[in-house]
Amino acid sequence: MTNALIVDAALALLVLGLALWVIATRAAYRAVVGFVAYGLLMAIIWVRLAAVDVAMTEAALGTGLTGLLLLGAAARLAPYETAEFDRRPGRGLRVLIGLLCAAVTLGLAAVVLLLPAPAPSLASLVADNLPPTGVGNPVTGVLLAHRAIDTLLESVVLLPALIGVWSVAANPAWGGRPGSLPRPPASSALTLLAQVLPPFGILVGIHLVWNGADDPGGKFQGATVLAAMWILVLIAGLREAPALRERRLRVLLVVGALVFIGIGASGIWLAGAFLAYPEGYAKPLILAIEAVLTLSIAATLGLLLAGPPAGDRPIGTTS
Amino acid sequence: MNDPTLFGLCGAALVGLGLYGLLCQPGALRKILAFNLIGSGVFLLFGVIALRGGGVLAAAGRGIDGDPVPQALIITGLVVAFAATSIAVALLLRLAETSGRTTLENEAPPAPSLPGERASRPDGES
Amino acid sequence: MPEFLLGAAAFVLGTVALGLMRLLRGPGHADRMLSAQLLGTGGVGALLLLGVATGVGAIAEVALLLALLAAFASVAFVSGIQRSDGRGPPSATAPAAADSPGEHRRETA
Amino acid sequence: MRLALDILTIVAVSLGAIFFLAGTVGLLRFPDTLTRLHALTKADNLGLGLVVLGLLPQVSGPLSALALLAVWLLALLSGSTVGQLLAGKAAVPDPDRAPTLTPGAGASHD
Numbered sequence: 001m002t003n004a005l006i007v008d009a010a011l012a013l014l015v016l017g018l019a020l021w022v023i024a025t026r027a028a029y030r031a032v033v034g035f036v037a038y039g040l041l042m043a044i045i046w047v048r049l050a051a052v053d054v055a056m057t058e059a060a061l062g063t064g065l066t067g068l069l070l071l072g073a074a075a076r077l078a079p080y081e082t083a084e085f086d087r088r089p090g091r092g093l094r095v096l097i098g099l100l101c102a103a104v105t106l107g108l109a110a111v112v113l114l115l116p117a118p119a120p121s122l123a124s125l126v127a128d129n130l131p132p133t134g135v136g137n138p139v140t141g142v143l144l145a146h147r148a149i150d151t152l153l154e155s156v157v158l159l160p161a162l163i164g165v166w167s168v169a170a171n172p173a174w175g176g177r178p179g180s181l182p183r184p185p186a187s188s189a190l191t192l193l194a195q196v197l198p199p200f201g202i203l204v205g206i207h208l209v210w211n212g213a214d215d216p217g218g219k220f221q222g223a224t225v226l227a228a229m230w231i232l233v234l235i236a237g238l239r240e241a242p243a244l245r246e247r248r249l250r251v252l253l254v255v256g257a258l259v260f261i262g263i264g265a266s267g268i269w270l271a272g273a274f275l276a277y278p279e280g281y282a283k284p285l286i287l288a289i290e291a292v293l294t295l296s297i298a299a300t301l302g303l304l305l306a307g308p309p310a311g312d313r314p315i316g317t318t319s
Numbered sequence: 320m321n322d323p324t325l326f327g328l329c330g331a332a333l334v335g336l337g338l339y340g341l342l343c344q345p346g347a348l349r350k351i352l353a354f355n356l357i358g359s360g361v362f363l364l365f366g367v368i369a370l371r372g373g374g375v376l377a378a379a380g381r382g383i384d385g386d387p388v389p390q391a392l393i394i395t396g397l398v399v400a401f402a403a404t405s406i407a408v409a410l411l412l413r414l415a416e417t418s419g420r421t422t423l424e425n426e427a428p429p430a431p432s433l434p435g436e437r438a439s440r441p442d443g444e445s
Numbered sequence: 446m447p448e449f450l451l452g453a454a455a456f457v458l459g460t461v462a463l464g465l466m467r468l469l470r471g472p473g474h475a476d477r478m479l480s481a482q483l484l485g486t487g488g489v490g491a492l493l494l495l496g497v498a499t500g501v502g503a504i505a506e507v508a509l510l511l512a513l514l515a516a517f518a519s520v521a522f523v524s525g526i527q528r529s530d531g532r533g534p535p536s537a538t539a540p541a542a543a544d545s546p547g548e549h550r551r552e553t554a
Numbered sequence: 555m556r557l558a559l560d561i562l563t564i565v566a567v568s569l570g571a572i573f574f575l576a577g578t579v580g581l582l583r584f585p586d587t588l589t590r591l592h593a594l595t596k597a598d599n600l601g602l603g604l605v606v607l608g609l610l611p612q613v614s615g616p617l618s619a620l621a622l623l624a625v626w627l628l629a630l631l632s633g634s635t636v637g638q639l640l641a642g643k644a645a646v647p648d649p650d651r652a653p654t655l656t657p658g659a660g661a662s663h664d
Binding site for chain 3: 560563567568570571574575577578581587590591594598599601605606609612613618621622624625628629631632633635636639640
Binding site: 035 | 323324325326327328329330331332333334335336337338339340342343344345346348349351352353355356359362363364366367368369370371372385386387388390391392393394395397398399401402403404405406408409410411412413415419420421422
């Protein structure tokens with residue numbers, strides 16, 4: 001086990017070093033590059049923690065989508081940065097804050113070291129109750145059967161987030177095309193990537209959703225990949241982002257949550273409780289919910305990245 | 320069970336580092352980054368707890384180990400953290416666009432004085 | 446064999462971690478990005494090695510996802526460099542004045 | 555047979571790891587962005603390719619082998635595309651320092 005320990009120690013040290021870099025470096029752009037590298041390493045750490053589902057989510061969301069979001073913001077905010085740095089708190093205050101944060105860390109470390117010895121666990125409960133759902137992946141089972149209410153609330157909470165992003169648009173731009181995506185000048189390499197990668201990515205996305213029932217994977221991972229491919233096509237300029245007032249787009253955004261709520265509500269008289277599945281139909285219903293939710297979540301994530309509507313003119317350009 | 324403890328300590332350090340950055344970095348984008356670090360540290364602590372609670376499923380013949388309930392919650396948390404980050408970035412870009420500021424203070428920043436005298440790296444980290 | 450593969454994973458990880466020195470030193474945005482790119486490929490390699498070493502096949506899918514999304518993040522890098530170069534926001538010296546007057550007019554209307 | 559495959563794995567994975575090392579050394583030691591890019595894309599993709607080649611005998615079924623190959627092809631595709639994009643943009647200056655590149659330096663790079 002020594003080699004495994006070396007891998008783990010190297011990962012932990014690297015992640016801490018990158019976190020230090022993200023906090024301490026001067027330019028936000030560098031910090032964001034460090035954060036993307038940090039996300040990559042976190043995905044490997046999740047694998048080491050035997051949480052492959054989480055690793056997939058981290059790889060897709062943490063490096064891919066968050067990277068694009070933050071890199072775009074850092075590039076646009078770079079001119080404002082010089083004034084920022086001089087507004088840090090004074091040295092004494094920083095030392096005080098540092099000490100207090102170190103105290104927080106020490107407290108948490110003590111908690112980690114003093115965790116109760118027979119670890120409390122719901123794993124056996126999940127293992128016992130997994131067969132009735134017909135789903136083989138325990139994480140999917142938890143997400144869609146045992147703790148379905150959490151997942152429902154989450155897929156619903158993405159929509160207010162999207163409305164929040166849209167709301168910062170100027171009044172006349174409301175309902176127009178989103179304008180936050182970078183639009184590099186057309187280049188043949190980017191066009192090629194945007195033509196070759198999406199078919200493959202869509203395949204991987206569908207595979208993750210379908211496979212998610214029995215093996216690691218699921219709708220969030222699949223939806224993230226789909227959203228990333230969509231955004232890649234938009235960045236390359238092969239397609240124009242849809243206007244946000246489009247009825248079909250709005251329907252696509254809400255249909256996942258509606259189907260989830262509908263099936264959940266029908267569970268009240270078919271199975272005796274909200275979000276309960278009738279005997280024997282759990283797996284097909286879970287798959288149906290996953291399929292529709294994937295589309296809605298992919299559209300929502302993509303539009304969150306695409307940013308608020310900007311009228312006809314991308315925000316970043318100076319006219 | 321040495322490895323999960325290692326990552327647990329790592330998560331604790333991440334929370335502290337992120338908290339420091341959240342408080343000390345004046346730029347809002349840096350605060351967003353620091354906030355993500357805190358969240359990541361918390362998820363990591365949660366992941367360690369999930370791993371400690373595992374073992375049952377592996378004994379039942381499944382290769383994947385770990386308590387699936389915290390893992391499912393971490394996935395939920397990651398997605399929600401992304402949504403929150405995107406709102407924060409949208410607000411920040413709008414703030415910069417309309418007021419020319421990227422910090423969260425009330426008045427406009429004065430002319431920067433004597434840049435370069437500060438240390439390039441804030442000290443006092445844990 | 447698993448021990449050897451784990452050792453190889455540790456070696457690859459350590460190597461690409463050294464490459465992160467480029468992230469510290471720069472000098473250009475592109476150089477920093479190169480180190481992240483190297484970390485991405487090295488991470489994929491290490492994941493594949495880990496996956497075979499531990500016998501968990503799904504780890505290869507994490508590597509697949511990482512490779513897919515790393516390409517995506519790199520495109521974001523390149524686009525961001527371009528934006529910060531030419532089409533970025535107006536200069537910081539007079540943001541309020543130069544900041545797209547059309548936007549303000551539409552706002553007050 | 556088993557032994558031969560194991561030896562193939564050890565040799566190929568070791569070679570791949572050495573290529574990763576070479577790529578890193580090139581990234582750290584080469585003088586400008588384009589040569590660093592060269593070191594990275596060549597040695598790095600070759601390194602991953604050799605690791606994949608070495609792992610092929612160790613996986614259980616043809617589908618897993620296909621997944622490994624897909625990972626490598628994907629890395630090749632994205633690596634070459636991003637290399638192309640970056641090489642075109644390598645002359646963009648960092649605020650810190652003026653670029654040391656001449657525009658013609660990339661002509662010989664594919």
